[in-house]
Amino acid sequence: MMKARVIYNPTSGKEVLKKNLPDVLNILECAGYEASAFATTPEPDSAKNEAARAALAGFDLIVAAGGDGTINQVINGIAPLENRPRMAILPGGTTNDYARALKVPRDNILEAARVIAKGQTVRMDIGMANDTYFMNIGAGGYLTELTYEVPSRLKSVFGYLAYLVKGAEMLPRVKPINMRLVYDEGEYVGQASMFFLGLTNSVGGFEKIAPNAQLDDGKFSLIIVKTANLVEILHLAALMIHGGKHVDDPRILYIKTSKLYTETLDEGVEMMINLDGEYGGDAPMQFANLHQHIEMFANLDEISDNAVIGPVDDVVSDAFVKEVEFLTDEDINGDGQIS
Numbered sequence: 001m002m003k004a005r006v007i008y009n010p011t012s013g014k015e016v017l018k019k020n021l022p023d024v025l026n027i028l029e030c031a032g033y034e035a036s037a038f039a040t041t042p043e044p045d046s047a048k049n050e051a052a053r054a055a056l057a058g059f060d061l062i063v064a065a066g067g068d069g070t071i072n073q074v075i076n077g078i079a080p081l082e083n084r085p086r087m088a089i090l091p092g093g094t095t096n097d098y099a100r101a102l103k104v105p106r107d108n109i110l111e112a113a114r115v116i117a118k119g120q121t122v123r124m125d126i127g128m129a130n131d132t133y134f135m136n137i138g139a140g141g142y143l144t145e146l147t148y149e150v151p152s153r154l155k156s157v158f159g160y161l162a163y164l165v166k167g168a169e170m171l172p173r174v175k176p177i178n179m180r181l182v183y184d185e186g187e188y189v190g191q192a193s194m195f196f197l198g199l200t201n202s203v204g205g206f207e208k209i210a211p212n213a214q215l216d217d218g219k220f221s222l223i224i225v226k227t228a229n230l231v232e233i234l235h236l237a238a239l240m241i242h243g244g245k246h247v248d249d250p251r252i253l254y255i256k257t258s259k260l261y262t263e264t265l266d267e268g269v270e271m272m273i274n275l276d277g278e279y280g281g282d283a284p285m286q287f288a289n290l291h292q293h294i295e296m297f298a299n300l301d302e303i304s305d306n307a308v309i310g311p312v313d314d315v316v317s318d319a320f321v322k323e324v325e326f327l328t329d330e331d332i333n334g335d336g337q338i339s
Helices: 012-030 046-056 068-078 097-102 109-118 142-149 152-158 160-173 230-241 329-333
Strands: 002-008 033-039 061-066 086-091 121-129 132-134 137-140 177-183 186-192 194-198 220-225 252-257 259-264 272-275 278-282 285-297
Touching (some): 002 012, 002 068, 012 033, 012 061, 012 109, 046 061, 061 068, 068 086, 068 097, 086 097, 086 109, 177 220, 186 220, 278 285
Parallel strands (some): 002 033, 002 061, 061 086, 086 285
Antiparallel strands (some): 121 285, 137 272, 177 186, 194 220, 259 285, 272 278
C-alpha cells in the first residue's frame, strides 16, 4: 500500500482542516493510501522540514493542507530532492491562488480531497530564486509591497477587501525603480514600477494577469509594468479585469522566458523580492524555471486544455541547485542575449 502524509496547518481557515481531518484521511485510505497526518507548529520551517523528512522516509504522496504559505513550505521541502513524491493540496487560506489554478475546490475540504482520489496529475513547473523555491509568483518593485503591508489578521478576516483597501491607500506612493531585467530573448533596462514572474494564471484572486500561462511548459510569464502613474496603473488594472487586455498595452511588456536576472541600477535603492506573497530577499536575484519538476494532483477535467501541455520525454529527473541553469556572468554582462 502507498503511503500518504498530510501536513496541515491546524489554525488555517478557522480550523476547518483540523475538524475534517478524520474524513480526509478516510478518503485517502479509500483511494489506496496508508494515510497519516502532521500538524505544523509555530517553529520556522515546520512544514518544510516535515515534507523533507517524509519524502526521505519513502512516502509516496505529500498533501499540503493550508494556505499558499503552507504549500510553499512543502514545495521547498521536497523540490531539492532527487526522488520527489507526488504532491496534492487541500486549500485552507485566504486567496488559495494555487488551488484556483489547479481547479481544486476552495470551499469544501472533502471535495478537494476527492480530487486526489480521481488520480489526475500535472507535472508542474516550479520556480527557483537563487536557492529558494516558489510555486506561483516572483515579483519586485513598489507595486508588490502591498502584500507585506496587509496584516495577517486583516487578510484572514476581510480577504480580498483588505488588499483592495490597502492598495487604494498605497497607489499614490508608487514610484518607478531603474532596473535591469535579462531574460531569454534580451533585456529591459529602464524604469518600471513592477516586474512579475508567474507560473500560473491565478494571482491574488485574479485569473487574467497572465492570460495564456501554461502550468507545465517550462516558461515563466514575465510582465514588466513600465509606468508608475496612478491613473495609468488604474487603467491597466481595468484592462486586466476585463479580459486580460493589459498584456497588449504599450505600457506593459509581456514575455515568456525560462529564466531571469534582475538588479536595480540606482545606487542606494533596494528592491525587495516577493516570492509567493512573502519577502524572499533583495535584488540582484536569479530566477530559473524547473520544468515539470513536481507531479501535482489536479482537477484536470476543469482545467483548459490550453493550460497543460502534458508529459514530455526530456524532463530532467533531478534538479539540484548545482544543476540549475542560471544566467552566467557572460550572459548578463554581454549584449543581453541568453545562450
